[in-house]
Amino acid sequence: xxxxxxxxxxxxxxxxxxxAALSALWFPGITRRTGPRPAGxxxxxxxxxxxxxxxxxxxATWNQPARQILIPWLQVAGLDLTIPIEISSLTVxxxxxxxxxxxxxxxFAIGYMEMDWGWGxxxxxxxxxxxxxxxxxxxxSLFFSYxxxxxxxxxxxxxxxxxxxxxxxxxxxxxxxxxxxxxxxFLLMGVIALLPITGTWNFSELAEWAKTAEVDQGVIxxxxxxxxxxxxxxxxxxxxxxxxxxxxxxxxxxxxxRNSVVVATGAWVLVKLEPxxxxxxxxxxxxxxxxxxxAIGGSLIALAQIDIKRAFSYLVTAYMGIVFIAISxxxxxxxxxxxxxxxxxxxxxxxxxGAVVWNSITQDVTQLGGLWARRPVSGLALVxxxxxxxxxxxxxxxxxxxxxxxxxxxxxxxxxxxxxxIVNALTAFGLTRVFSLVFGGKPKQMSExxxxxxxxxxxxxxxxxxxxxxxxxxxxALSLLPDWxxxxxxxxxLLTWSSLFGCGLSAAIYLGNYIQKPVQFPIKALQxxxxxxxxxxxxxxxxxxxxxxxxxQLTSWIDxxxxxxxxxxFGLATxxxxxxxxxxxxxxxxxxxxxxxxxxxxxxxxxxxxSLSHMVLVMTASLSHQQFLG
Amino acid sequence: xxxxxxxLLAAALFCIGIYGLITSRNAVRVLxxxxxxxxxxxxxxxxxxxxxDPQTIKGQIxxxxxxxxxxxxxxxxxxxxxxxxxxxxxxxxxxxxLLKW
Numbered sequence: 173x174x175x176x177x178x179x180x181x182x183x184x185x186x187x188x189x190x191x192a193a194l195s196a197l198w199f200p201g202i203t204r205r206t207g208p209r210p211a212g213x214x215x216x217x218x219x220x221x222x223x224x225x226x227x228x229x230x231x232a233t234w235n236q237p238a239r240q241i242l243i244p245w246l247q248v249a250g251l252d253l254t255i256p257i258e259i260s261s262l263t264v265x266x267x268x269x270x271x272x273x274x275x276x277x278x279x280f281a282i283g284y285m286e287m288d289w290g291w292g293x294x295x296x297x298x299x300x301x302x303x304x305x306x307x308x309x310x311x312x313s314l315f316f317s318y319x320x321x322x323x324x325x326x327x328x329x330x331x332x333x334x335x336x337x338x339x340x341x342x343x344x345x346x347x348x349x350x351x352x353x354x355x356x357x358f359l360l361m362g363v364i365a366l367l368p369i370t371g372t373w374n375f376s377e378l379a380e381w382a383k384t385a386e387v388d389q390g391v392i393x394x395x396x397x398x399x400x401x402x403x404x405x406x407x408x409x410x411x412x413x414x415x416x417x418x419x420x421x422x423x424x425x426x427x428x429x430r431n432s433v434v435v436a437t438g439a440w441v442l443v444k445l446e447p448x449x450x451x452x453x454x455x456x457x458x459x460x461x462x463x464x465x466x467a468i469g470g471s472l473i474a475l476a477q478i479d480i481k482r483a484f485s486y487l488v489t490a491y492m493g494i495v496f497i498a499i500s501x502x503x504x505x506x507x508x509x510x511x512x513x514x515x516x517x518x519x520x521x522x523x524x525x526g527a528v529v530w531n532s533i534t535q536d537v538t539q540l541g542g543l544w545a546r547r548p549v550s551g552l553a554l555v556x557x558x559x560x561x562x563x564x565x566x567x568x569x570x571x572x573x574x575x576x577x578x579x580x581x582x583x584x585x586x587x588x589x590x591x592x593x594i595v596n597a598l599t600a601f602g603l604t605r606v607f608s609l610v611f612g613g614k615p616k617q618m619s620e621x622x623x624x625x626x627x628x629x630x631x632x633x634x635x636x637x638x639x640x641x642x643x644x645x646x647x648x649a650l651s652l653l654p655d656w657x658x659x660x661x662x663x664x665x666l667l668t669w670s671s672l673f674g675c676g677l678s679a680a681i682y683l684g685n686y687i688q689k690p691v692q693f694p695i696k697a698l699q700x701x702x703x704x705x706x707x708x709x710x711x712x713x714x715x716x717x718x719x720x721x722x723x724x725q726l727t728s729w730i731d732x733x734x735x736x737x738x739x740x741x742f743g744l745a746t747x748x749x750x751x752x753x754x755x756x757x758x759x760x761x762x763x764x765x766x767x768x769x770x771x772x773x774x775x776x777x778x779x780x781x782x783s784l785s786h787m788v789l790v791m792t793a794s795l796s797h798q799q800f801l802g
Numbered sequence: 803x804x805x806x807x808x809x810l811l812a813a814a815l816f817c818i819g820i821y822g823l824i825t826s827r828n829a830v831r832v833l834x835x836x837x838x839x840x841x842x843x844x845x846x847x848x849x850x851x852x853x854x855d856p857q858t859i860k861g862q863i864x865x866x867x868x869x870x871x872x873x874x875x876x877x878x879x880x881x882x883x884x885x886x887x888x889x890x891x892x893x894x895x896x897x898x899x900l901l902k903w
Contacts (some may be wrong), residue, residue, distance in 0.1 A: 759902025762832070762895055766824050 174232035181229045182241060182257050182310060184222045184267055188303035191218030195296035200289055208291035209282075215295040216278045219302060223271040226306075230264045238262075240312065240376075256374050258312035262508075266309040266440070269512060270433055272639075273519050274302045276632035280523055281425035283628030284530055290334060294423060297331040301429055308437055315373040317441050318356070318363050321406065324437060325352045328430070332422040344418030351415040355405020355438075362398030366448070369395070375444045382447035389452060396455030399445055400462075406438025407492035408485075409466040414708045416489060420481040424526030427481065431488045432519035436511045439495045443504045456500045463496025464591045469706065471598035475605065476703035479535045480525045483606050486705075487561070488518060490595055494576070497588055503579035506572060509652065513568035516643060517560035520636045521603075524553040527625045527633060528610060534618045537606055538690055542615035547624050551611045553633045558603040560640040562674070563596050563667035568643035570667065571653055577663045578654075589663070593670045600674025608682035613689075808849035815842035829886070829893040833879045840872045 195211035197203060238260030246253040278298060285291055304324045311317055326349070333345035367373060369391070370381045385392075403409075408416035416435070420427060442449070442459075449455050470490030477483040491514045498507035527550040528543065529535050544551050563573040573592065580588045615622075624630065647653050654660075681687050693699035701707070756767075777784065815838060822835030844865045851861025887893055 754903040757903050759899030760896070761898070762824050762826075765820075769820060769824070 174228050177225055178229040178232040178259065178264075181226065181259055181264060181267070182243075184225055184271070185303040185307040185310070187218045187222045187225075188215075188299040188306065191215040192296040192299035192303065194218075195292045195299065197292075199292040208289055211292040211295045212278065212282050212285070215299050216275065216282070218299065219271055219275045219278055222302070222306065223268065223275050226264055226267040226271055229259075230261065230268055233259060233261045233264050236261070253315065255316055256312040257310045258376070259310070263309045267306045269515060270305045270309065271302060273432055273515060273636075274298060274429060276519065276523075276636055277425045277428040280428065280526065280629050280632045281423070283626055283630075284424055284526055288423075294331070294334055294425065297327055297334075298426065298429060300327050301331070301434060305433055305437060308440060312375050312444075313373045314363055314366070314375060314378065314441075314445070317444070318359055318402070321359070321402065321437060321441065322353075322356055324434065325349060325356055328352060328419065328434070331426045331430075332419045334423055334426070335421075338421065340418075341421045344415075344421040348415040348419045351412050352405045355402045355412055358398045359402025362395050362402070365391075365395050365398065370448075378445070379447040382451055385451060387451065389454075392448075393452040393454045396449050396452045397458060399449065400442065400455060400459055403438030403442045404462060406441075407435050407496070408489045409462050409493060409496060410469055410489070411708070411711070413466065413470070413489045414705065414712065416485050417482055417705060420479070420485050424481070424522060424529065427485075428519050428522040428526070431485060431522050432515040435488055435492055436495075436515060439492060439499070439507065439511055442496070442499050443507055446499055446502060446504050449499070450502055456502075459496050459500035460585070460588065463493040463498075463500060464588065466490065466493030467497065467591060467595040468493075468598070471595050471602060473702050473705050474602040475598065476699055478538050478703075480529065480537050480540075480606060480610065481522070481535055483537065483602060484518070484521050484525060487521075487599055487602065488514075490599060491518070491561075494573075494592065494595060497591065498576050498579070501576075501580050501583050501585055501588065503576055503583070506576040506579050509572035509575060509647075510569070513560065513572045513643060516636065516640045517557045517569065520553055520560065520633065520640055521557035523629070523633045523636065524550050524557060527553070527629050528622075530625060530629065532619050532622050536618075537609040539616055539618045540610045541613040541619055542611070543619055543622055544611040546622055547611065549624055549630050549633060551607075553637050554603075554607050554611065556637040556640050558600075558607060558675075560643065561603065562600040562671040564600075564671045565664065565668060566644050568640065568647065570664075571644065571647060573667055574660065574664055575654070577667060578660050581660075581663065589666075593666060596667060597670040597674035600671045601678040602674075604675045604678035605682050608679060612683045805849055805853040808845060808853075812842045812845040812849065815839075815845065827895050829883045829895055829898075830880070832895060833876060833883070836879070837872060837876060840868060844868055 191214055194214050198208040198211035200208065238258055241257040241259065243255040243257065245255050278295065281291075281294065281298070285294060288294075301324065304320050304327065308317055308320045308324075311320065329345050329349035332348050333341055335341050336345075363373070366378075369387055370378055370385075372378060372381065405412040405415075416430075419430060422430075449459070467490045470486045470488075470493060474483050474486035474490065477486065491510065495507045495510050495514075498504070498510060525535075528540065528547065531547075532540055532543075534540065559567045561569050563570045573596065577589050577592055580586070580592065610619075644653065681691060682689075819835045819837075819839030819842060822838065823832055826832050826835060847861040847865045847868070849861075851859045851865075855861060883893055886898065890897060
């Protein structure tokens, strides 16, 4: 049974696609009477089926070697585009996580989207995301990974733009699509440039090739930079990070999925490409710098946000930055572990924020407060998510961060450990700040009557809290935790202290009464700088957007006036000549007689030209002869 | 007397006829100019038949035809002029420019 399910694990993306297709039946234009709820139920059932399938397959694949399935797609002269599918415990495990989180997000959406008629679209898009991510996990080819990433980019555009009658949603969806698309296009350049060098797009064969590759440093550096540009956009890394902030305009269930797993698709491709990227030290150091900037920048910006969803979305940028650091230090195992622990905690965090927003309407943390007594489930979920995200033993992220810090120290990047500690402290500070503002203090006007959410939202929150809490046990069962003897205790203490320091300081500031709220930073400009995301929208508008706008206006002008003008000039000249030459038809028959005469004369002169000139010659000769004689 | 002088005279007469044809404002004078040109042609025909073809004198037969047709043509021409005159009360050629662009 389990073996059969393992063999057919490639069917999992098809379940979700079937669900996506079926939800179209409940679009408001098709099912006009009975409402869109069955779309949600069908998709949840499909996701549940995939989850069960993957979970059973995972038991069968445990301690088994990875196997490949080849699905022929297209074979044209000299190019063999066969889809390689890798079935290993890692890929099936990823599918379990993705389908599990999607199942919880879909159940959450049943509660959250209760007052909405757009279930058909939302659920079909969530199913498309699930299909894309499971296919990405299975697919072992850079080319097909790129295809899936592009489809997911389109999916992001559609899912952010669900409520398209809001203007901010439209601009947010636009930015999300274009920003990710730019990254993807660079990735495409890298993908295409890689083929002539390696002759393959298969990740395993790429890794084999990279072991013995001897290529020009310049070439592989450029290709590597292009290859990281795609995941940079996907993972919302600086400077392609604005889209994630604006994507928070979409519905919360979609944000749960996006913040936990969708942004990790870029990291997944990077992990797979790590052997190729490590051929060039320039690429690795670029990734290191981008990751560090994103990690510190993201966690700093998150401190100054007053929108609860945005305060969490910048942490996604920060943690994906840490994943970048991990991959650049060739700690792929630590990177995958961070992706896993971050996914669970971040999904829980988004659920908690969604639950708060659903009943308290406002997303502004300065207008919320004092929810702890009345919202125990949401509050506990946020606490658990915080514990799971920051490096605090014995929770999940502590072990992944410890593994990374260990690896960083061993591979000779001690300053990156410093970055890790700073980011951890800042994240701890930011999360405690949000918790204190929302759940601590006195109730404010918007949160005075705030009941706990109903079961479809509470249930996935509780289940995910339990998973987050049990993650260390699961990791231990999978023997992914270091044993006590080999534990780097100094590092563990440093990480723990940084978390405690961040949490403690934040709690003291926001729960204590020593500082006046809202907190004013001594330097107002600095507070504004991080609150407005380093003015990234202005930066975009004044560089890339401005440049493209000027060039497109210029080319439009050239097209309108120069190219069109030249062609129109011919038409105008013809018109003008017709208009002016018609006056040759003067209406005077005598004038016609004159033109006939002129025509005949000219023709006669032309025909007789040779004899005429000859005659002139003879006449002049005879004249001069006569003069000579005379 | 030489053939060339006849031909030159005929050519001069033809040119005078053309000048009159193009410049006259009176429609009757235009017809008269056409007659001058036809007479120049007749002079040519007569000269050629005298000097080049004195036996069969085909040119003279041609000339007779030209004179008769010229008479008929002048009759039709004057009739046209009269018809126009009846409508427009003038024979000024510069007034007959209705069929322009």
